[in-house]
Amino acid sequence: MSAVSLRGDEVPASTSQFFGREAESETLEYLLTSVFRLITLVGPGGIGKTRLAAETLRGIDRAGSRHVHWVRLARLPRDSASVVEEVAHSVVRSDVVGQSAWDALLGALRFEASDGLAPLLVLDNCEHVNSAARQLITDLLSAVPELTILATSREPVGWAEEYVFAVPPLSPRQSLELLRVRAAIVGRPVPEDPEQITLARTICRRVDHNPLFIRLASARLRHRPLAGLLDELTGDTSDRRLAWRQGVRMESEGRHSGIGSVVEWSFDLCRAEERLLLERLAVFAAGFEETDNAAPARNGVELDAIVAVCANDALPAAAIAPILDGLVEKSLVSTHARAGMVRYYLLESVRLFAYQELFDREAERVRLQQRHRRYYRRGIGSIRDIWCGPEQQAWVEWVRDAWDNILIAIESSFTDPAEALIGLEISTVLISRWIPRGRAGAVLRLTELALDATQESGPAAEALRVRAMALIGRLALWQGECETAAALLDRCAAVCAPTVGDWRASATVDIGLPPAVEWTWGSELMMVAMDQRAVIVLDRARGKFHDAGDTLGEEACLQFLAFASAFVGDRAQALERTRHYLDLAAGAGATRTMAFAEIAHSIALARCGHTREALALTDALLSAPLVPDDMWTVSWALAGRFITLTEILADTTSPGAVDRDRIARELARLVGAFAAHHRSTGVAIHRIPLLATHLDRAAQLAGRALGEEDYADAQDQGKALLRTFVDSGDIGRGAFAAAATAGPGAGAPGVLWASLTRAERHIATYAAAGWTNTAIAAHRRCSVRTVDAQLASVRRKLMITSRNDILRHIPAEISKAVADATQNRPAR
Structure with a gap:
């Protein structure tokens, strides 16, 4: 029998302040006193598994309660067969001659259990010796019934009764706190300046809210300001984070010497097919999940997308799912589930490492990017068949989740004119139908770049390019860039009707403009000129879309035709046209379309003097649970409400019939909320004559009824309520409107x-x-x-x-x- 020299390891000493993790530590403390015998803390490198285990154990009053043994497996070489010896080396408290390491270990643990103090064995960093660790754990738990094992690993150990505790990233709030403390330590404190705080928050998100990565980022602040540090986190091939390094303080921390080392350690533990899939996944956008809000910000890709883009003979489609599961187990691929669907994503640091591996294989990389682009073109294009039906909301949710990948599909297309046409096609469909809140600027920039990249595409691309210019003009209208929109319309007319001199004078005559150009022109006539001819032009555009079989364009024109009729059209026709659109929407069963039809009809009712009916319709709209994060529908619903209230307040013929003070206060709150709401979406309502005119009239009437001070107070209430709901991520819920339209006791219990x-x-x-x-x-x-x-x-x-x-x-x-x-x- 061999002689084994044995000594004990201690719980690692605390060398710095412990941030966050209160909930995780409380949960782990509970698990350690429960029936679970193997608890494994899993998560990517640097996430804080070891620190969480150590701090929790230090927080437990162990006096006389149990024996704790900490074993550092990181110092063993990969796939080492010496796990038993290393554990025995840390557990047995004396030199033992004539026994095997297993016998000595088993004897020591049984002896401790015999005195009534249950032993706790901590196996730190198991992933690189997982097979040997799993066998040892299985044998020990069978041989010592009183034993509890706490393991840390980048993947589960694999024991049948294992409790897998996934250690999450820090919350954005905790990340910011850690960055600020570490920045102060290196002599570069983050000041209480909103701009600097925003930079710090962005840096935390870009490094995945990973505690180790935040510490590495903070160390960089010795040599550069926050803005300079953020410049190193581009997320593309110029990103420098993988080269960040820190001094290795102890042998076991070599895998933590930098972000590149952290990811490389896990990458090297993968099988060949896992590495290949991981590299191919790098053509998708990096993912994230932030949890400070009840409705977390998320993205990721569905399994169908991964198969469509990544599968080939080397990675058959049927093999993708099990390989993906293996990467999830190894904490290299992250997931979140919603509505029965799992979405997968790479954290940005992992994606950068994988893309670096893929980058030099140019032919494969270009092929993957083309497949990626076509997958998202199909997804975006599917809206042409489903927008007017009940599947509309599912498409909107898919676009929201796929947004970063959609932008990558467009942006990566510019190197090849043929591919750039695909990027341009994607962006024009988005502009014509729906863009998530706050994202219009990115789509506008990419569409303009796609237009530049397709200049030499020839006559075949002309129709798409004109459509794109017209739609950019429409987007410019909503941003208050009326001159830009006018210039783009002039460019479109020069291409499509070059022989017509003063083309704007021909609103009542068809001069051959494409339907998208007519749509933008009709929008300009409504929003800028407030001209009744908008109804004629939009109706003509609707007919052209119909003749071309473009149901998406036709429905969009019907919506704008309804609003043009309600706002600036002939009053006799306003009710008829909006009622017609309402009937069509009711038959289609599309939630958003129905909401817009009801809003347009409420505006027409109010304008025609049917304020009681209009008020009932807006009441129903704003008390219903609207689609989460649907800023656009909520803003128009609020517009319908305040336009109706304005007409009521303007009617002085029956002053005793309404509570004018209550109406004026509600109107003031809505004006404040509506204005702040549009600022949060990037819509410049004060530069859009149609909206500015109605807002000014509402403000004047409410201010005259309330007086300057009361009007300002009520307006501030509306803005405050808006901020509450925007910050919570629930702006699309009818509860916001219910609070905004409540009486003076908006802060009372229940509201x-x-x-x-x-x-x-x-x-x-x-x-x-x-x-x-x-x-x-x-x-x-x-x-x-x-x-x-x-x-x-x-x-x-x-x-x-x-x-x-x-x-x-x-x-x-x-x-x-x-x-x-x-x-x-x-x-x-």
């Missing part, structure tokens, strides 16, 4: 409560009753992380800073539920 989702109300009830986040999570059978995020959303929506303030917002009918929950509050 802001209405802004909470059902899940948030449930969690807020238990929080008000004094339950801990862990107890709420256990009761609801969800993660503590989810409860944290939802309570953060509750605080924002109720405009409070502490959970202790929830009680003052509890409606009377909820008070009994809070009392019951307080009575049944579990012991800690």
Whole structure:
């Protein structure tokens, strides 16, 4: 028998401040005292698995409760067969001669268990010796029933009863706090300046909210300002983060010497087919999931997209899913699930490493980019068949999730004129139908670049190029760039009707302009000139779209035709045309289309003096649960409401019939909310004559009725309510409008409560009753992380800073539920 020299390892000492992780530490503490015998902390390198384990163990009062042994497996070479010896080396407290390492280890653990103090074995960094570690764990748990094992690894150990605890990235709030503290340590504190704070937040997101990466970024601040550091995080081939390095403080931390080393360590543990798929996944956009809001910002790609782009003879389609699962297990591919679908993504640092591996194989990279571009062209183009039907909202959600990939599909097309036409086609469909909130500027820039890249594409591309110019002009109108829109229309007319002199004088005559040009021209006549001829031009554009079989363009023109009729058309026809559009929308079953039809009809009703009917229609619109994050529909619904209220306030023939003070206060709040709302979407309403005229009239009437001071207060209420709902990510919910249209007691119990989702109300009830986040999570059978995020959303929506303030917002009918929950509050 061999002689084994053995010594003990200690829990790693704390060398710096521990940030965040309160919820994770509380959960881990609970797990360590539960029935689970193997708990594995998994996550990508640098995420803080070891630190979380160490800090949690230090926080537990272990006096007389159990024996703790910490084993650093990182110092073993890859696939080492010496795991048993290393563990025994750390556990057995004396030199033992004449026994094997296994016998000595087993004897030591059984001896500790015999005195009633259950042993806890921590196996730190298992991923590179996973097979040997799994066998040892299986044998030890069978031989020592009292033993608990806590493992840290970039992938699960693989034992049948293993509890896998995925360690998440820091929240954006925690990331910012860590960056600011580390920046101060290196002598470059981040000042309390909004611009600098924004830069710091962006840096945290670009390094995946990974604690190690944030520390590396902070160290770079010794040599450059925040803006300079952000310049190194481009996300493309010029990105410099993979070259960042820190001094290696101990042998086991060589894999943590830099971001490149962190990713390379995991990459080298992959099989050949896993590496190949990982490299091909780099043609997709990097992904993220931020959880400070109840509705996290997310993206990623569906399995169908990965198969369509990445599969070939070397990676058969049927093999993609299991290989992908392996990469998820290794913490190289991240996932999130929604509505029964799993979406996959690479964090930006992993994507950069993988793309670096792929970049030199140019033929393969170009082929993958072409397949990627065509996949997203198909997805975007599918809207032509489904926009007017019930699948409309599913397409909108897909575009929102796929947004970064759509931009990559356009941007990567510019090196080849033929491919640039595909990029231009994608962007024109987006402009013609729907762009997510705040993203219009990016699409505009890429569309202009695509136009430049297709200048030499020949006559065959002319129709697409003219359509793109016309649609850019339409987008410019909404941004208040009326002169830009006019110049683009002139360019389109010069191409399509070169022999017509003063083409703008021919609104009542068809001079052969394409339907997209007519659509933008009709929009200009409505929004800038407020000219009745907008109805004629838009109706002509609708007919041309119909004749061309372009159902998407026809429906868009019908919508604008309804609004032009309501705003500037003949009053007798306004009701007829908007009612016709309303009937068409009701038959189609498309949620957004129906909402716009109701808004247009409410404006026509108000303009024609049917204010009671218009008010009932806007009441129904704004009390209904609208689509989340649908800024556009909400803004037009608010417009319909304040236009109706303006007509009521302007009617002085029956002053006793309405409460003019109440109407004026609501109108002031809506004016404030509407103006702030459009600023948050990038729409310059004060530079669009149609909207500015209606806003000015509403403001004058409300201000005259209330007086300057009361009007300003009411307007500020509307702006504050808007900020609450925008920050919470719930701007598309009818609860915002319900609060905005509430009376002077908008802060009273029950009003802001209405802004909470059902899940948030449930969690807020238990929080008000004094339950801990862990107890709420256990009761609801969800993660503590989810409860944290939802309570953060509750605080924002109720405009409070502490959970202790929830009680003052509890409606009377909820008070009994809070009392019951307080009575049944579990012991800690």
